[in-house]
Each structure stands twice: as structure tokens, then as C-alpha cells.
Amino acid sequence: MKKGSQLTLVSATICALALLASGCGGGSDTKGAQQSSSSQSSNNTVISVHGCEPAKPLIPSNTVESCGGQVVDAINSKLVRFDDQGKAHNDLASEIKGNDDMTQYKVTLVDGRKFSDGTPITAKSFTQAWSWAANVNNGQLASSFFANIKGYDDLQKQGAPADGQLSGLKVVDDKTFTVDLSSPSSTFPIQVGYTAFAPLPESFYKDTKAYGENPVSSGPYKFESWQHNAMVKLRKNTTYKGDIKVQNGGIDFKVYTDVAAAYSDVQAGNLDAIDTIPTSAQKTFMTDNLVQGYNKPGSVLQMFTIPTTMEHFGQNEEGHLRRQAISMALDRKMLIDKVLGGLGVQPTDFTAPAIPGYSKNLKGSDNLKYNAKKAKEYWAKADAISKWPADKSFQMVYNADGGAKDFYDGMANSIKNTLGIKAIATPVPTFSEFRGNVNKRAYNDAAFRSAWSPDYPSPESYLLSNFASSAADGNGSNDGDYKNPKFDDLLKQAAKAKDTNEANKLFQQAEEILLQDMPAVPLYYANNKGASAKNVHGLTLGWNSYPNFAELSKQK
Amino acid sequence: MGKYLLRRILQMIPVVLGTTLLIYALVFALPGDPVAAMFGDKPVNQAVAAQIRSEYNLDKPFIVQYVLFLKNALTLNFGNTFAGQPVISVIGRAFPVTIKLALMAFVFEGIFGVIFGIIGGLTKGKWSDNIILVLSLLLISVPTFVTGFILQYLFGVKWKLLPATAGANPGFIDLLMPAIVLGSVSMASIIRLTRTEITSNISEDYVRTARAKGMSNRSVIMRHVLRNSLIPVVTYLGADIGGLMGGAMITERIFNIQGVGNTLYQAILRGEGTLVVSIVTILVLIFVITSLLVDLLYAVLDPRIRYA
Numbered sequence: 001m002k003k004g005s006q007l008t009l010v011s012a013t014i015c016a017l018a019l020l021a022s023g024c025g026g027g028s029d030t031k032g033a034q035q036s037s038s039s040q041s042s043n044n045t046v047i048s049v050h051g052c053e054p055a056k057p058l059i060p061s062n063t064v065e066s067c068g069g070q071v072v073d074a075i076n077s078k079l080v081r082f083d084d085q086g087k088a089h090n091d092l093a094s095e096i097k098g099n100d101d102m103t104q105y106k107v108t109l110v111d112g113r114k115f116s117d118g119t120p121i122t123a124k125s126f127t128q129a130w131s132w133a134a135n136v137n138n139g140q141l142a143s144s145f146f147a148n149i150k151g152y153d154d155l156q157k158q159g160a161p162a163d164g165q166l167s168g169l170k171v172v173d174d175k176t177f178t179v180d181l182s183s184p185s186s187t188f189p190i191q192v193g194y195t196a197f198a199p200l201p202e203s204f205y206k207d208t209k210a211y212g213e214n215p216v217s218s219g220p221y222k223f224e225s226w227q228h229n230a231m232v233k234l235r236k237n238t239t240y241k242g243d244i245k246v247q248n249g250g251i252d253f254k255v256y257t258d259v260a261a262a263y264s265d266v267q268a269g270n271l272d273a274i275d276t277i278p279t280s281a282q283k284t285f286m287t288d289n290l291v292q293g294y295n296k297p298g299s300v301l302q303m304f305t306i307p308t309t310m311e312h313f314g315q316n317e318e319g320h321l322r323r324q325a326i327s328m329a330l331d332r333k334m335l336i337d338k339v340l341g342g343l344g345v346q347p348t349d350f351t352a353p354a355i356p357g358y359s360k361n362l363k364g365s366d367n368l369k370y371n372a373k374k375a376k377e378y379w380a381k382a383d384a385i386s387k388w389p390a391d392k393s394f395q396m397v398y399n400a401d402g403g404a405k406d407f408y409d410g411m412a413n414s415i416k417n418t419l420g421i422k423a424i425a426t427p428v429p430t431f432s433e434f435r436g437n438v439n440k441r442a443y444n445d446a447a448f449r450s451a452w453s454p455d456y457p458s459p460e461s462y463l464l465s466n467f468a469s470s471a472a473d474g475n476g477s478n479d480g481d482y483k484n485p486k487f488d489d490l491l492k493q494a495a496k497a498k499d500t501n502e503a504n505k506l507f508q509q510a511e512e513i514l515l516q517d518m519p520a521v522p523l524y525y526a527n528n529k530g531a532s533a534k535n536v537h538g539l540t541l542g543w544n545s546y547p548n549f550a551e552l553s554k555q556k
Numbered sequence: 557m558g559k560y561l562l563r564r565i566l567q568m569i570p571v572v573l574g575t576t577l578l579i580y581a582l583v584f585a586l587p588g589d590p591v592a593a594m595f596g597d598k599p600v601n602q603a604v605a606a607q608i609r610s611e612y613n614l615d616k617p618f619i620v621q622y623v624l625f626l627k628n629a630l631t632l633n634f635g636n637t638f639a640g641q642p643v644i645s646v647i648g649r650a651f652p653v654t655i656k657l658a659l660m661a662f663v664f665e666g667i668f669g670v671i672f673g674i675i676g677g678l679t680k681g682k683w684s685d686n687i688i689l690v691l692s693l694l695l696i697s698v699p700t701f702v703t704g705f706i707l708q709y710l711f712g713v714k715w716k717l718l719p720a721t722a723g724a725n726p727g728f729i730d731l732l733m734p735a736i737v738l739g740s741v742s743m744a745s746i747i748r749l750t751r752t753e754i755t756s757n758i759s760e761d762y763v764r765t766a767r768a769k770g771m772s773n774r775s776v777i778m779r780h781v782l783r784n785s786l787i788p789v790v791t792y793l794g795a796d797i798g799g800l801m802g803g804a805m806i807t808e809r810i811f812n813i814q815g816v817g818n819t820l821y822q823a824i825l826r827g828e829g830t831l832v833v834s835i836v837t838i839l840v841l842i843f844v845i846t847s848l849l850v851d852l853l854y855a856v857l858d859p860r861i862r863y864a
């Protein structure tokens with residue numbers, strides 16, 4: 001839960017594994033060496049890792065949190081998989097081909113891949129699974145991921161037929177199906193790497209409840225057992241024919257409710273790896289000689305949103321000046337070093353370093369750097385347009401259960417000291433209460449904490465969900481209700497782009513608009529942090545912050 | 557006696573009803589929408605959310621939800637958790653673990669508390685008494701999580717003498733350290749309670765009379781002083797069982813014990829009304845029953861007390 005309240009890590013996919021050593025590099029030199037030595041002595045030891053109790057049965061389209069997410073991700077293959085750089089590679093698909101305006105895709109599957117129950121993975125395994133997930137009768141938490149497929153709205157209406165199928169999906173033959181989209185999407189071939197798009201076997205529909213407790217696998221691991229509140233056991237899937245090379249005999253997810261307890265177990269040698277670091281150890285884990293620490297830039301972007309409704313902060317000249325002034329008034333480096341112990345990276349854009357399309361040199365990225373002089377100047381300019389009342393506080397609301405207190409207090413001080421205005425950080429006890437208020441738009445005259453972990457490794461996941469007009473007014477995560485037709489238009493162009501590079505260029509242009517309008521102020525990229533016991537090799541965390549399980553190995 | 561028992565048992569009904577209503581209302585009043593929280597910080601699909609709400613009766617008014625809960629509870633059907641598991645099986649997993657832990661802590665604090673209390677009381681003012689006094693004061697003033705983390709680090713991580721955490725299906729060794737941590741504060745209270753009772757009883761007239769009659773010191777202490785001194789200790793121990801069952805939350809988190817405290821904590825975080833109320837109801841029952849047992853024990857310890 002702690003994890004959920006900090007960042008709900010939705011999607012995922014195991015990175016390209018040891019086989020693609022080039023793609024999975026990035027480790028320190030010593031780690032690289034350990035990795036290669038371990039791959040020679042490939043063994044069948046089971047690795048125990050920190051886990052938490054899945055919030056829902058292990059059904060791909062109903063798993064939107066990391067506890068269940070990392071399990072579901074490890075046992076399911078998707079059309080594409082992602083390497084360590086977040087780049088998509090074909091997995092179950094041999095080709096995903098779009099038409100001219102990217103509204104229709106033809107998907108061809110590779111031969112010979114099977115579910116762990118022995119049945120073949122066919123076109124129907126996908127179309128049926130996606131339709132089932134999109135059907136409102138099944139109440140799937142990830143159903144909105146299918147929103148762009150034609151026929152989705154019909155399946156979301158009250159009284160939709162229980163066995164209704166998405167009209168946009170057509171099976172051509174066993175190995176081929178077509179997808180009709182409601183609007184162009186150049187990132188569709190990336191999106192299908194998200195766990196909710198996993199194929200499901202025929203047996204799933206006979207008893208979905210039983211499946212959720214004992215799922216069939218299509219990935220590098222097969223499910224062995226789930227003892228609730230105690231352990232989820234996965235074993236190497238010997239019938240798996242994909243590209244991921246598994247270096248261990250299986251993964252045991254030991255359930256912890258408190259990461260501090262899990263960290264103590266890694267220190268004591270009772271647990272092999274942990275994918276997060278408790279607050280109490282954040283300053284010490286990289287130098288702790290009882291463990292091997294891991295600390296690399298990740299994909300989570302921490303921000304705070306300034307709603308358009310906030311007085312003096314509207315989307316106009318005065319508002320833009322003030323938003324930029326606030327951003328430049330924040331001494332992010334000091335806060336990251338002092339409060340986060342250096343476990344974050346200063347932002348330069350609206351995505352994150354682990355994402356293809358991330359950029360350090362966008363026009364206007366200076367607005368994300370501490371500059372007291374310019375901040376004061378911009379604030380004064382805005383005051384010339386309309387005066388900020390001397391007794392008014394700039395208020396920032398955050399949830400107190402995610403460990404954000406020190407950072408927000410520090411921000412308030414930084415703004416106070418730089419701009420000479422009143423600034424306060426206001427805590428709300430729980431994440432659930434906080435999100436409830438945000439959804440009700442209760443903070444219309446205060447800034448509030450926001451964070452994003454992408455659903456698929458593309459700038460689109462950050463931009464479309466958080467800043468597009470279509471996601472405003474309660475239709476998505478654009479909680480500040482930011483609307484800019486120019487920005488929307490660039491996203492639309494990117495959706496029709498012919499390839500990922502072209503799309504990413506357009507996304508970057510769109511981000512340059514955001515750097516001026518500043519609908520939300522980026523604070524830092526949260527690092528992926530983890531630790532493993534002394535005798536464990538190959539711990540790396542993927543773009544989705546999940547460990548690359550297949551790479552873990554251990555000396556007895 | 558029989559009449560007294562019946563009356564006490566009948567009294568339990570309004571107590572249980574009252575607490576369930578109160579707890580249900582409190583959980584209901586918790587701010588935040590549990591269904592929206594399931595989506596994390598992803599957009600909430602309203603159609604799906606409505607589907608989930610109706611599945612768990614969350615779309616109905618408070619009093620209807622409560623009555624439905626009661627009706628189902630009478631047939632021992634406590635419904636399902638948000639994770640789709642029967643509440644009864646969640647409880648069935650959590651309680652045995654906590655009962656084991658609470659019993660170990662109970663035995664630990666009872667035995668050591670009384671023994672050290674007696675030593676302190678009988679050697680009042682001597683060095684042994686002073687050491688016991690200072691140590692018990694220390695234990696009372698240090699919060700459980702401090703003792704917990706320190707013992708965990710020393711015995712679990714540094715010296716590796718005991719498992720650092722208990723984990724699933726814990727055995728005696730796994731629960732030894734948590735039980736000591738959990739029982740330590742109560743043990744210190746029991747030491748002080750026993751010690752004070754003994755020092756005050758030992759100077760009572762009846763003790764002097766007994767000694768004057770030539771009774772051996774041993775039987776004076778065992779038959780008169782101890783028996784009278786232990787009545788408040790038994791009361792304390794009885795009340796503490798409930799506390800040990802429900803109050804193990806901190807200890808359970810530190811040592812990763814998947815018991816009642818941890819389950820309750822997570823249920824509250826998720827806003828799972830039925831799970832919270834079901835667990836609390838059982839805790840209330842345990843509390844009521846143990847206090848009844850304690851009252852009955854009085855009669856054994858003190859023949860002057862009679863129930864009618």
C-alpha cells in the first residue's frame with residue numbers, strides 16, 4: 001500500500017534479459033562483471049524477492065498496482081516486450097503494421113508459442129481477452145486501456161451484452177487479427193506491451209475466479225502457488241519459447257506489509273532482493289556493507305499541479321509568469337540532495353530519463369532550474385498585471401502517507417525565501433482522501449501533488465494522460481484541467497506519425513509548450529532504488545521499476 | 557452462579573451490536589473513496605467504478621449497508637474482501653497467528669512479571685529490588701517500536717541469532733523475539749504492580765497475625781501474601797489479552813507477522829468496512845469473554861467474592 005500511495009506503478013514488462021547484455025547494461029562495472037560470471041554458471045536456484053499482497057486476483061486487466069503487477073507481468077507474454085532502455089521489441093507478434101493514418105493495425109503472431117496449459121496462443125486469445133477486459137460487466141480496473149479500440153463505448157454502456165465483443169477487433173486467421181481504432185495512434189504497438197493486453201487461454205472464461213487464484217502462464221515464469229498474505233511462488237516456465245533467458249529456477253515473492261522489515265531481511269540474508277528502499281535506510285543503503293545497493297534514474301516524474309482555476313494562476317500572461325516564477329524559485333538540487341539524499345534527478349522535461357524520447361535540451365527547460373533573480377523578476381512582472389495580495393499564501397497540498405512531508409516543507413521554504421511571499425505545504429492524511437478531493441476538484445485555489453509513472457514507455461503516456469484537453473474535466477488524469485489547442489494538435493500529429501522517432505520529436509515540441517504554460521511543475525525524477533543480498537547477482541530495475549527477475553541469480 | 561453467567565452472556569449482545577454499529581459508522585465516515593483508490597492515480601472509469609460499488613453494496617445508504625452486513629453476519633456470511641477473498645478465510649488466516657503471538661507474549665509477561673515482582677517486593681530496598689525497578693521503568697518508558705527495531709537489528713541482522721522477521725506460518729523461534737517485544741511493556745507493569753501489592757500486603761495485620769501464630773515464612777508468603785497480591789495482577793493480565801490481540805499492530809509490522817494487527821491496518825487503509833468490522837467484532841468478543849473469565853477467577857483467588 002505504501003508503494004501505491006507513492007506511485008502506482010501500473011504497467012510493465014520484463015526487460016530484455018541477459019541475452020541482450022548490451023541492452024541490459026547500464027550497471028556499474030563491477031556489476032556487469034558479476035552478471036557475466038553468473039550467466040556462465042546459470043543455475044536453478046529460486047530467488048526470494050520483496051513482494052506485497054496483490055490487491056486483486058491475478059487477472060492482467062484487473063491488476064493496476066505493483067504488488068500484483070510484477071507477478072502478472074512475469075507470467076504473461078505480450079505482443080511486444082521492452083528492453084532496459086524501454087524500447088519495444090516484438091515478442092508474441094512477428095509484425096504489427098499500421099495503415100496510412102494509423103487507425104488500423106494488422107497484427108501477425110509468431111509461430112509455436114503456447115500457454116503453460118499446452119493450448120496454442122492464437123489471434124482469438126487476444127481479441128477475446130481484450131473484449132472481455134473492455135466489457136463493463138466484468139468490472140475490470142484497466143478497462144480504459146482499450147478505450148481507443150472501436151466498439152469500446154458500446155461495451156461500456158449499462159446493459160452491454162455479457163459476451164459482447166469489441167467491434168474493432170477482427171480475426172483474420174489463427175495467426176492474424178486486425179484492430180480498428182477510433183482515433184489515430186502511432187504508439188499502439190508500444191501500448192500493447194502493457195500487461196492488460198496479455199492474451200488469455202480458453203480456460204480463463206470457464207472460471208475466471210479460479211483463474212485469478214491459479215493463472216495459466218504465457219511468459220518466462222509459470223505460476224506455482226499463492227498463499228495469501230504470505231507468498232506467491234513462480235517457477236521457470238520450461239515450455240516458454242520467447243527471447244527472455246531465465247537465470248534462476250524461479251521467483252518467490254515474500255509478502256511484506258512494511259518495506260523496513262523486508263530491508264532488514266535482506267541485511268540478515270533472509271531475502272535475496274528488494275525493489276524499493278525504506279525511508280529509514282535511504283541515506284545508508286548505498287554504503288551499507290550488508291547489502292548491494294542499486295540506484296538509477298527511473299521513469300517516475302514527481303510534479304505538483306497548479307489548477308487553471310487558481311486565482312492569479314490562470315492560463316494567461318500573468319499566470320504563466322507566476323507559474324514559471326514558482327518553478328524557478330524552487331532550489332531543486334538542494335532539496336534532492338538534502339531531503340531525498342540524492343535519490344532523484346533534476347527534471348529537464350515532462351517525461352523521465354528511462355523513457356525513449358526523454359530530452360535534456362528542450363527550449364524553455366531553463367524554467368525548471370533554480371534562478372532566484374529571474375523568479376523575482378517574473379513575479380514582479382506578474383504583480384504589475386495584477387497584484388498578489390500580501391496576506392495570501394501560496395498553498396501546496398500533498399498526501400502525508402507517502403513520505404512527501406519534508407520535501408513539501410522544503411519547497412514552501414524555498415518559495416518563501418526566494419519570492420518573499422507566504423507559502424505553505426498542507427498535508428492530507430491519506431492518499432485515498434487526497435485523491436478523492438482532487439477528483440472532486442476540491443483544491444481549486446491551491447496547488448497539489450501529482451506524480452506519474454507511465455503505462456507504456458512513450459512520452460505520450462505522460463503527456464496525453466496529464467495535459468490533453470481530452471483528459472480534463474474528470475475524463476482522465478488532467479487534474480488541473482489544462483487546455484491548450486496547440487498542445488492538443490501536436491499530440492494529434494504525433495499520433496499519426498510514421499515511426500517512433502518522428503512521434504517523439506512532435507512530443508518534444510508539445511513539451512516545449514508545457515515548459516511555458518507550466519500546467520504542472522516538475523520537481524524531480526524519482527530514482528529506481530533497490531538492494532540485494534551479498535551473494536545475489538544481477539539486480540536491475542526496468543523502466544517500470546520492476547526488477548528484471550530473469551536476470552537474478554545467486555551463489556549457494 | 558448460573559444466573560450470573562446468563563446475565564453476563566446476555567449483556568454481550570448490546571455490547572457487540574453497539575461496537576459494530578460504531579465501527580461501521582467510523583469506517584463509513586472515513587474520508588476518501590475506496591473504489592476510486594483501487595485505480596491508484598490512474599483515471600477512474602466511472603462505469604466500472606459503479607459496477608464495483610454495487611457489487612460491494614457501497615452505493616447504498618449507510619444504514620442499509622449496516623443492516624445488510626448484520627443480516628449476512630447472522631448466517632456467518634461476512635462477504636468478500638476487495639481482493640475477492642471470503643472475509644472469513646482472511647480472518648481464519650490472521651487470528652491463529654496473532655493468538656500464537658499473544659499467548660507467547662502473555663506467558664512471557666505473566667511468568668517473568670510475577671517472578672521479578674515477587675523478588676522486588678520481598679527484597680524491598682535492596683540492590684536486587686533497585687535493579688528491577690530501574691529496568692522496569694526503562695521498559696515502560698521506551699516505546700515498543702524502539703525495542704522492536706533495536707532487538708531486530710541486534711539479534712536478527714547483526715548477530716543473526718534469531719530470524720529478523722517472522723514471515724508466513726511462523727513457528728516458536730520466529731515469534732520468540734516479537735513476543736518478547738510485545739510483552740515487555742506489560743511485563744514491566746506487572747513487575748511494578750506485583751511488587752507494590754506485595755510490599756503493602758506484607759505489612760498487613762493478617763500477615764503479622766499469621767507470623768505471630770508461628771506459621772513458617774514460606775507458607776505466610778505463599779498462602780496469604782501472594783494470594784491476596786495476585787488479584788489485581790490477574791485483572792491486569794485479563795484485560796491485557798485483548799490489548800495483546802488488537803494492539804500487536806506495531807510489533808506485527810516490524811517483524812512482518814501477517815496477523816490481526818496487520819490485516820486490520822491494511823483493511824482500514826483500503827476502507828474495507830466489512831473486514832474492519834468483522835475483525836473488531838471478534839476482538840470485542842474476545843475482550844468480553846476474557847473479562848468474564850477474569851471475574852470468575854476472582855472467586856477462586858478470593859473466597860469472599862461470591863457471584864449470585
